[in-house]
Amino acid sequence: MNGFYENKDYGSLSEKVYRFLRDGIAEGRYQTGDCLIEMKIAEELGVSRTPVREALKQLELEDLVSSHPNRGVVVKSFTSEDLQDVSTIRHLLEGQAAFWAAQRVTDEQLKELREVVELMEFYTAKNDIVHLVALDTRFHELIYEASGSRTIRHILASLHHNIRKARQSSLTLPDRAPNSLAEHLSIYQAIERRDAQTAKEQMEAHVAVAAGNRMSD
Amino acid sequence: MNGFYENKDYGSLSEKVYRFLRDGIAEGRYQTGDCLIEMKIAEELGVSRTPVREALKQLELEDLVSSHPNRGVVVKSFTSEDLQDVSTIRHLLEGQAAFWAAQRVTDEQLKELREVVELMEFYTAKNDIVHLVALDTRFHELIYEASGSRTIRHILASLHHNIRKARQSSLTLPDRAPNSLAEHLSIYQAIERRDAQTAKEQMEAHVAVAAGNRMSD
DNA sequence: GATTGTATATTTGTATACAAACGCTTGTAT
DNA sequence: ATACAAGCGTTTGTATACAAATATACAATC
Numbered sequence: 001m002n003g004f005y006e007n008k009d010y011g012s013l014s015e016k017v018y019r020f021l022r023d024g025i026a027e028g029r030y031q032t033g034d035c036l037i038e039m040k041i042a043e044e045l046g047v048s049r050t051p052v053r054e055a056l057k058q059l060e061l062e063d064l065v066s067s068h069p070n071r072g073v074v075v076k077s078f079t080s081e082d083l084q085d086v087s088t089i090r091h092l093l094e095g096q097a098a099f100w101a102a103q104r105v106t107d108e109q110l111k112e113l114r115e116v117v118e119l120m121e122f123y124t125a126k127n128d129i130v131h132l133v134a135l136d137t138r139f140h141e142l143i144y145e146a147s148g149s150r151t152i153r154h155i156l157a158s159l160h161h162n163i164r165k166a167r168q169s170s171l172t173l174p175d176r177a178p179n180s181l182a183e184h185l186s187i188y189q190a191i192e193r194r195d196a197q198t199a200k201e202q203m204e205a206h207v208a209v210a211a212g213n214r215m216s217d
Numbered sequence: 218m219n220g221f222y223e224n225k226d227y228g229s230l231s232e233k234v235y236r237f238l239r240d241g242i243a244e245g246r247y248q249t250g251d252c253l254i255e256m257k258i259a260e261e262l263g264v265s266r267t268p269v270r271e272a273l274k275q276l277e278l279e280d281l282v283s284s285h286p287n288r289g290v291v292v293k294s295f296t297s298e299d300l301q302d303v304s305t306i307r308h309l310l311e312g313q314a315a316f317w318a319a320q321r322v323t324d325e326q327l328k329e330l331r332e333v334v335e336l337m338e339f340y341t342a343k344n345d346i347v348h349l350v351a352l353d354t355r356f357h358e359l360i361y362e363a364s365g366s367r368t369i370r371h372i373l374a375s376l377h378h379n380i381r382k383a384r385q386s387s388l389t390l391p392d393r394a395p396n397s398l399a400e401h402l403s404i405y406q407a408i409e410r411r412d413a414q415t416a417k418e419q420m421e422a423h424v425a426v427a428a429g430n431r432m433s434d
Numbered sequence: 435g436a437t438t439g440t441a442t443a444t445t446t447g448t449a450t451a452c453a454a455a456c457g458c459t460t461g462t463a464t
Numbered sequence: 465a466t467a468c469a470a471g472c473g474t475t476t477g478t479a480t481a482c483a484a485a486t487a488t489a490c491a492a493t494c
Contacts, residue, residue, distance in 0.1 A: 012286075012447065037475070048449040053476090057271060061278045063371050069229070070455050070476050085317075085366040092309045100302075149302040151379065154280050155372055162368065229477065255446070265479040270446090287446050287485050439492080447484070454477075464467085 013047055018055035020045065025064055025075055026164040032077040036065060062158055078162070086162055091207045093152055093159075094140070098187060098203035101146035102196035109146045110192060116142065117188045124181045132177055139184055143203075146191070180206075230264055235272035237262065242281055242292055243381040249294040253282060279375055295379070303379055308424045310369055310376075311357070315404060315420035318363035319413035326363045327409060333359065334405045341398045349394055356401055360420075363408070397423075 011019075021041070024030045036056060038049045045052070056073050059065045067073040105113075116139050123131040144153040183206040190199035238258070241247045253273060255266045262269070273290050276282045284290040322330075333356050340348040361370040400423040407416035 014447080039475075049476090050448055050450090053271075054274060054447095057274055058278060061275060063367065067476095071457085072475065081365075082367060086368050088313065089310065089366075089368055089372070092313060093306065096305065096309060148298075149306075150280065150299060151303050151306055151376070155306070159368070231477080254444090256444090266446090267478055267480090284446095287444095288487080289445065435494105437492100437494080440490090442487100442489080444487080445485085447482105449482080450480085452477105452479080454475105456475085457473090459470105459472080461470085462468090464465105 012051070014051040014054040017041070017045060017047065017051045018058050021055050021059060022062075022064070022161055025059070026161065030075050032075050034075045036073045036075065062161055064161060083163075086159055087207075090156065090159055090163070091204055093156055094143075094207045095200045095204040097143050097147040097149070097152050097156070098191065099147075099196045099200040100149055100152075101143045102191045102194050102199040104148040105146040105191055105194075109142060113139070113142050113146070113188055113191065117184055120181050120184055124177050127177065129177065132180075136180070136184075143187075143191075229268070231268040231271040234258070234262060234264065234268045235275050238272050238276060239279075239281065239378055242276070243378065247292050249292050251292045252289045253292065254289055279378055281378060300380075303376055304424075307373070307376055307380070308421055310373055311360075311424045312417040312421040314360050314364040314366070314369050314373070315408065316364075316413045316417040317366055317369075318360045319408045319411050319416040321365040322363040322408055322411075326359060330356070330359050330363070330405055330408065334401055337398050337401055341394050344394065346394065349397075353397070353401075360404075360408075 021030070021036070030036065038052050038056065042049045042052045056065065056067070060067050060073065064076060065073045066076050116135055120132065120135050120139070123135065140156075144156055147153070183202065186202045187199060187206060190196075190202055238247070238253070247253065255269045255273065259266045259269045273282065273284070277284050277290065281293060282290045283293050333352055337349065337352050337356070340352065357373075361373055364370070400419065403419045404416060404423060407413075407419055
């Protein structure tokens with residue numbers, strides 16, 4: 001099958017279609033320039049056009065596809081310059097998120113962050129890349145959360161998908177894990193002692209390195 | 218009437234409904250916490266639920282409303298902290314946009330920018346606030362354009378609506394016009410001589426002041 | 435009196451039917 | 465042969481009908 005029904009079955013059909021298409025674009029199953037026809041997708045997935053339309057609308061607002069009126073939607077292209085720009089923007093925003101997180105983090109959030117870092121130490125020792133990637137994502141999400149800024153969370157979540165697509169061909173480099181751990185630890189420690197400026201600088205350095213060799217998410 | 222049919226009649230119905238609701242939220246016609254019921258809006262506007270759904274979906278993705286499953290969508294609240302955060306984020310991104318604009322601007326775009334600044338001089342002398350506000354918006358949009366970054370344009374356009382809503386009660390201060398002109402001129406000059414760092418700094422200063430007393434858009 | 439179960443109303447989620455717009459092909463006239 | 469127009473097929477845009485989910489009100493039972 002096409003994997004559609006293997007999705008978790010929580011969420012509405014629109015949600016499922018959305019995830020199916022979004023992942024399809026990120027994984028390259030839908031290529032740049034491909035035309036996404038509502039009817040075809042609906043038939044393939046065994047649903048009606050309505051949830052497909054909603055999914056396409058969402059993709060359009062996330063800038064992953066562009067809709068030509070009465071002509072269909074096509075998968076947008078991402079130049080390497082686009083990717084570069086997204087990295088820079090993420091650099092700016094992640095730094096600011098860390099800054100705010102240091103100022104606004106709650107004890108509960110700090111505890112969660114600490115746990116993530118400790119797990120990172122554990123899996124780094126075992127060189128377990130799969131878990132480390134998941135923990136990295138979790139670490140960053142916790143910081144967005146701790147920043148207390150709805151807007152920054154919103155923007156970074158939206159950028160996430162662009163990054164995924166842009167990154168489909170550039171592979172993860174595993175060797176960076178130990179360095180990555182040290183960086184995460186520095187960020188955590190700065191936040192723990194409420195040192196906003198340092199937290200920001202450490203995060204900027206971390207994102208800059210990650211952007212350079214495409215490791216963390 | 219409710220003003221819906223006074224909209225320009227280009228664009229689809231969904232577009233028109235979207236603009237109607239978005240402006241309604243920005244202008245306070247829909248208050249924080251209000252429930253937006255598809256059927257009611259559809260009846261009020263004399264359209265079916267389908268375009269209303271699309272409009273609500275878009276508003277949700279712009280973070281202006283939140284949708285509770287099977288309960289309806291409600292207009293989100295904006296705390297003063299949210300507004301503060303949006304200003305900071307805008308500060309960062311506008312600075313970066315100016316930086317890139319200085320590096321990437323085309324002669325054609327430079328000419329347009331110059332024309333806008335000259336018009337600003339003209340209307341500042343006449344103290345014509347209405348035209349100045351429009352020109353200010355135009356100036357910033359041209360810089361987004363010149364930055365060549367699709368992503369930054371996308372994010373800033375989206376923030377624009379949040380800012381509009383958050384700002385509904387804080388009025389425009391007219392006295393700043395002469396200072397504002399000088400700031401725009403400095404930014405333009407830095408871009409003209411391709412001085413990216415200065416363009417960025419000037420823009421950041423400009424946005425910071427504007428955020429402080431709510432003048433420019 | 436409090437709690438729980440059921441019926442009902444409200445609202446969203448999805449499917450389908452129909453209309454309008456656009457591109458493309460084909461046919462005809464010059 | 466080429467230019468232009470008419471017709472057809474494809475695809476989106478919109479309306480409507482129906483199904484599913486949830487809250488609410490009310491009654492029954494403990």
